[in-house]
Amino acid sequence: MTEKISFRSTSRTFEVGGRPFHALQNVDLDIADCEFVTVVGPSGCGKSTLLNIAAGLVEPTGGEVLVDSRPVRGPGPERGVIFQQYALFPWLTVRQNVEFGLQIAKVGRAERRRRAQHFIDLVGLTDFADALPRMLSGGMRQRCAIARAYAVDPGVLLMDEPFGALDALTRVQMQDQLLATWGSERRTVMFITHDVDEAVYLANRVVVMAARPGRVHEVIDVDLPYPRTEAVRLSPEFSRIRNRVWRAVYHQTPQEGASQ
Amino acid sequence: MPIDVQPPRIRGPETTRAASPPRRAIPLLAWNVIAVVLGIGIWTVLARVGVSGLPGPQAVAVRAGELAMDGTLLDDSIASLRRVLIGFALGTALAIPVGFLMGWYQTARGLIEPYVQFFRTIPPLAVIPLAILLMGIGETPKIFVIFLAAFLSCVVSTFQGVVSVDRTMINAARVLGANDAVVFRRVIVPASTPFILVGMRVGLGAAWATLVAAELIAAQEGLGYRMQQAQIYYDLPSIFVGLITIGVLGLIMDRLLLTTEKRLTGWQERR
Numbered sequence: 001m002t003e004k005i006s007f008r009s010t011s012r013t014f015e016v017g018g019r020p021f022h023a024l025q026n027v028d029l030d031i032a033d034c035e036f037v038t039v040v041g042p043s044g045c046g047k048s049t050l051l052n053i054a055a056g057l058v059e060p061t062g063g064e065v066l067v068d069s070r071p072v073r074g075p076g077p078e079r080g081v082i083f084q085q086y087a088l089f090p091w092l093t094v095r096q097n098v099e100f101g102l103q104i105a106k107v108g109r110a111e112r113r114r115r116a117q118h119f120i121d122l123v124g125l126t127d128f129a130d131a132l133p134r135m136l137s138g139g140m141r142q143r144c145a146i147a148r149a150y151a152v153d154p155g156v157l158l159m160d161e162p163f164g165a166l167d168a169l170t171r172v173q174m175q176d177q178l179l180a181t182w183g184s185e186r187r188t189v190m191f192i193t194h195d196v197d198e199a200v201y202l203a204n205r206v207v208v209m210a211a212r213p214g215r216v217h218e219v220i221d222v223d224l225p226y227p228r229t230e231a232v233r234l235s236p237e238f239s240r241i242r243n244r245v246w247r248a249v250y251h252q253t254p255q256e257g258a259s260q
Numbered sequence: 261m262p263i264d265v266q267p268p269r270i271r272g273p274e275t276t277r278a279a280s281p282p283r284r285a286i287p288l289l290a291w292n293v294i295a296v297v298l299g300i301g302i303w304t305v306l307a308r309v310g311v312s313g314l315p316g317p318q319a320v321a322v323r324a325g326e327l328a329m330d331g332t333l334l335d336d337s338i339a340s341l342r343r344v345l346i347g348f349a350l351g352t353a354l355a356i357p358v359g360f361l362m363g364w365y366q367t368a369r370g371l372i373e374p375y376v377q378f379f380r381t382i383p384p385l386a387v388i389p390l391a392i393l394l395m396g397i398g399e400t401p402k403i404f405v406i407f408l409a410a411f412l413s414c415v416v417s418t419f420q421g422v423v424s425v426d427r428t429m430i431n432a433a434r435v436l437g438a439n440d441a442v443v444f445r446r447v448i449v450p451a452s453t454p455f456i457l458v459g460m461r462v463g464l465g466a467a468w469a470t471l472v473a474a475e476l477i478a479a480q481e482g483l484g485y486r487m488q489q490a491q492i493y494y495d496l497p498s499i500f501v502g503l504i505t506i507g508v509l510g511l512i513m514d515r516l517l518l519t520t521e522k523r524l525t526g527w528q529e530r531r
Contacts, residue, residue: 057431077437087432091450091527100446101436134529145432152436 004068004156004188005031005054011062012049012214022213023049026063029207029216033155036182036189038199039207040249046214047192051158054190055081067156077101080149080187084161086141088133094120094144095129101152119147122181139170146178150185159191163198175201179228196249200242201228208248218248315497320504323497332486337505339482340471343399347406348467352460355414359456362415363422364444376415384409384466385473392477402474409470410463417462421455422448454528457521461514468510 012024024046031037039047052058054065056075065072067079075081088097098116107115120129123143133141142162149157163171175198182189193199199206203222210217222241224232232238300317307316315323327333361368362376384405391401425448433447475484483502490498 055431055435057434075431075434077435079435081432081435083428083432085426085428087426087428089429089432089447089450090529091453091525100433104437104442132527134527148436 002033003030003066004033004035005029005190006066007050007054007063008066009063010050010053010060010065012046012053012058013061024053024060025213025215027214027216029219031188031190033188034186036191036202036204037207038191038193038203038205039209040193040196040199040245041209041214041217042211042249042252043194044214045209045211047209048160049214050209051081051160051190051192054156055079055158057081077105077152078154079156079158080152080154082142082145082149082157082159082162084164086133086138086145088141088144088148090133093130093132094125094136094147097133097144098148098151100148105152115151116147119150120144122150122184123147123177137170138166139174142166142174143177146181150181150187155188157187157189159189161192161194164194171195171198176228178202179226183227196242196246197233200238200245201233206241206245208245210252217252220245220248313494313496315500320497320500324501324504327498327501333501333505336481336483336486336502337509339479340475340484340506341509343402343406343474343482344464344467344471347403347470348410348464350403351407351410351412351467352414352463355411355459355463356418356456359415359418359459360422360444360448360452362419363452364448369419373419376412376419379408380412380416384412384470388474388477397477402471402477402479405474406467406470409466413466414456414459414463417455417459418452421452421459424455425451454521454525457517457525461517461521464513464517465510468506468513472506 007027007029009026009028010024011022011026014021014023027046027050029050039050041047049058053060054067054072056072056079072079089100092100095116098120099112102112102115117129120126123146125140125143125147128136128140128144133144136144145162163174166174179202191199191202200222206220206222207216208218208220209215220241224235224237224241304316304318307314307319324333358372362372363369387408388401388405391404395401395404429447429451430443433443438446471482472484472487475482476488479485483506487499487502490496490502
């Protein structure tokens, strides 16, 4: 497998009250093409900053990020981002939201229609294609955002706690649906979450981060088969990995960097 | 909280849309009519009892008829409307680009904001003496004062609209490939439209409020001028005709703007 995203000793320092705060310090991480990687860690471990650097929305103060072996310079349509707050354009319908990126890319009307419809159907919003975002529930809004990100055909999907604002039940449904979408439209996914179960259920690999300074603490492989089902979620293997990730997240001894 | 709605019916969304609002609108409108009838009733009673020469609705209606017949009411209304609309149009036409400029470019904000904030604290009416000295007694000072009133209310809210656009929404556009021009046209402009329209409504109110005072000075026609004349001759019915005309015209224009606002910003979530 080839590397799709590589963080090369990526650092980001903020000034907080005149003193430097190391949101990220020398993060090295490779994500393979079509891999689903989740990043989990305590708040302040810089996981969102890491994603924003890959998105090109935040510049690193040290090191760099390569996507397709090219250093990231600013945001671009080859790296789709899905935000926790959905960030749909409320004055556009679901269809117009999904077509937004295609219009910018100057895709012709018929082709735009076709592609938008494909992804609207894929995320199950067929009946709501002409509805405005205010008429949609949180889960439906996030599905629309996912369709919008997919529509411009990015090689990489960066998801920043996309299901964080949803209730537990909807969240489980969204996870299954995301995996179904990912199953038919393989992309490299970097998915930030603070939910250990979610991290394990979705990923090929779970990256556990530690705070102060923000860094990679441990990388845990999830050798569970896809498609992931309820049976997988309730299996002893799942619990075993979940427990391991849980310990890595909640019992971090400061500054050890265990299996890194 | 957003809720799941039923899937829109393929054939008949009109029927569902038409069914619910009138059911609510009719009783409300009925109450409005009752309020107006009641108000006129109280007015009649007060006039009958004889509250210091207060003319009754009938006397005012008769005078309105007279003024309408000889054309003065229409001429005055047109003269006043013309001033308000020109001042208001110029004011908002300048306010919107200036507001965008202030919101989008830090430098523009730094240069313009002190002036806007300073002139905002001066009631436009206080500028009238200066305007007359500098611009004479023609139409120019009147329109200028109305322009100023409309501009100042509209520029602040346009600016507020631009700076309060959600950062995440801008980022969402950027990651979909939007450059500055596209972000401006397709995110900043629509997102700040509600603010601009609110600013325009406030601006229209301010323009109207400034009109009469501006017409009190050396005007030859206009609703304010007519009321001023009526005051000299103790002609209370004419003053009432003037007041009611100003109120009705203001209300009509406000409703027109409100309709525009609803059409343009129906996508907003109302809390």
